[in-house]
Amino acid sequence: MLGVDHVDVDYDGVPAVVDVSLDLPDGLVLAVLGPSGSGKSTLLRAIAGLEPVRSGRVTWDGADLAGTPTHKRGFALMFQDGQLFQHLTVARNVAYPLRLRRARDTATRVAELLELVGLSGYGDRLPATLSGGERQRVALARSLAVEPRLLLLDEPLSALDAGLRERLAGDLSRILRAAGTTALMVTHDHEEAFAVADRIAVMRDGRLVQHGDIDAVWRAPVDAATALFLGYASVLEGGAAARVLAAAGLPAAPGSAVAVRRSALALAERGPLAATVVSARATPEQVRLVVDVVGAGALDAVAPLDHPAAPGQEVHLVVDRTRLAVLPGAAREDLSLD
């Protein structure tokens, strides 16, 4: 089990990771999610032993790793751009960690790994002849060849284009579970995190702001910025929040904020919210609306494709309470501090 215990990391004298603590039980996949500059990659490099930890401990099964250099930690690190050795063939790249350990029968193992990542028969190619997605698959196979205690993935899919990223995220999830690997993945893309991870840790400005099972975090983001980063469309406060909560049949505490997904408001004939359509745009799945809700201002909403709504039209909306998250409320905390 990986343990990170009150870890601080400085980068050129500037704190990059501040007081981060988390645990990762064996066999689980943790996504560390944060915007660029949040310190998530620095945390990953500190766990790999590539950045010195200023204070706090990184442990494995309780043993402090401070004195263990990178190559003895048994943590394989996969970079954003793979970092394959350009002068070695695909097979020799994958076999590299096996050769280091003088393993027997490397050819069979390499073939197995290449099959696992869907690249059977690519063994004799050079990395320069592969596409970006194939290179990442080779890098993954090479990292898995270590049979790492922990696999560290640094934005493994960010360098790829959108369609490929989605497909590879599914493959990555399947491969990690097939191999039973404990993994820590750093990413800025919440879709990627949802597709691959069991657990999620959200970082901002070097601090861990939230950490837990993926659906728990997703259902109850800790504050407005986290909610927006996790893909909520907007965060409502004050009267607007109260109005939406009331329409959803939920109790409204004074000063509470509510995070709303785009699809939380839907067109319905006898819905409790009265609104005027501001704009409408058809997408393959649904019609995306911007509506002016009486007493709450401009909000996103959706309509089914067979119910086109024109700008200026008066409509009614229902609120889906499973697509809302009531935030603990930054405003109240501020008041209590005073």
Added chain:
Amino acid sequence: MRRALTLLGLAAVPVLVLAVFFVLPVSGMLARGFWPDGRFDPGAVLEVLTRPRVHRVLWFTIWSAGLATAVSVVLGLPAAYALHRLALPLRRTIRAALLVPFVLPTVVVGVAFRQLLGEAGPLGFLGLDGTPVAIVGALAFFNVAVVIRSVGASWESLDPRPGEAAAALGASPAQVFRTVTLPALRPSIVSAASVVFLFCATSFGVVLTLGGLRYSSVETEIYLLTTNLLDLQAAAALSIVQLVAVTALLVVAGRLRRVPDPSLARVVARPRRVRPGDAAPVVATVLLLVVVALPVVSLVVGSLRQGDRWTLDHYRALAGRGADEALLQPASDALLLSLRTAVDATWMSLVLGTLVAVVVSRRSRGRAERRLRGVLDGFFMLPLGVSAVTLGFGFLITLGRPPLELRDSALLVPVAQALVALPLVVRTLAPVLASVDERQRQAAASLGAGPLRAALTVDLPVVWRPLLAAAGFAFAVSLGEFGATSFLARDERLTLPVAIYRLIGHPGAANYGMALAASVVLAATTAVVMLAVERLRVPSLGAF
């Protein structure tokens, strides 16, 4: 902490070697001047700087070096363009040929220019023998290769698109060159020019053989003051002036190098076909080739002539000791000794240079580490500019007595030569090592490779060619080293360049002919090494 220890551990050996064989001799030499009778007396040193002759020497050094630098840049730029951007036939061979003068022994260049410009020479009618023009010409002959290499390497990897954008906006080729290309090349031009100025200002063999007693640079003046006049205070004063000036220049050159160097990206543009508009640079390159070839050809011709007939007698004479026993050993022995010494100097400078290049090229973490690496980088560049004469004489006075009784050690000359070659090795290897993505090493480490294994996997495939090229380069430089060796070589163990200098110092046409023949042999050996090295196609070779 571990990183700091690794850094210091790697740097320890080169620092120690440089401390013993460079800092100690040079400071010993300076101490001789400041403490003439064991008493601190800086007044006499300062007094030296007021002498009219010293003023003349300083002024001559500055203007001859400045002029030679300007000539090198003006001649080098068109050739850099033609040889690095155009698909000229034989351009690799021409590039190698133009690099040969840079590694030619200084004495050989001196002899070749005298042969060309002397009364009996093909250009004797110009009356340039013994004039400053000859000295400036010889200095430019030497250093034009540095400009071609450095600027050419940058030019080769210059992104052509900004120039194309300017052309699309209506700029003529001349305007594109002035407004886009030249500003992009300025860092490498200024950097090359500062290094060339450094080489010219500290040149020894050329000025000594061509200037005689009438024209003296700081370097030859130090030599005359120490060996002929035994005026160590004056020599120390001039050494200090030189050290300060060279350090200042190195700092400036270092600053300029910090400007992002386009040649490191190594996106080499494909050389394009020669067009009619390229006539000017191509003609300039051919002319340069002719100008560079002239002294060499006249040297070869001179070595084959005796009176009015063609003969190989001068070459046969190399097996002997010259007329009137000018040498204590046969010239062929001197050649063998030169080769052996150069081999020793080569492995020494390679070991030291590789360690230094690793130390200065690794990415720093934190400001303090970066500063430390910067200081080390500058420290190891010092031998580039410190007078080889000061170094050689310092060796004599500090390493010739206990606790460092090395005077009779056969390693003394190779060590001195290795120090002279060290900066060239570092400058060849460091950019290559710096261009390796640090994350490649980290990837290897995370797969279980230790630091040494990671270096073998990641660095060796990239660096083995430059390493071989640096070895050849160091070998050629050591083979021709004259300044320090002339102090350290004992009469019965002369290297070939020193033997050549002795031969031209002795009267007699036979000795002179023998000196010409020996010069040809030496030049041919270095040329062969350089041609072999050029085949390795290492862009940072000879670039600064």
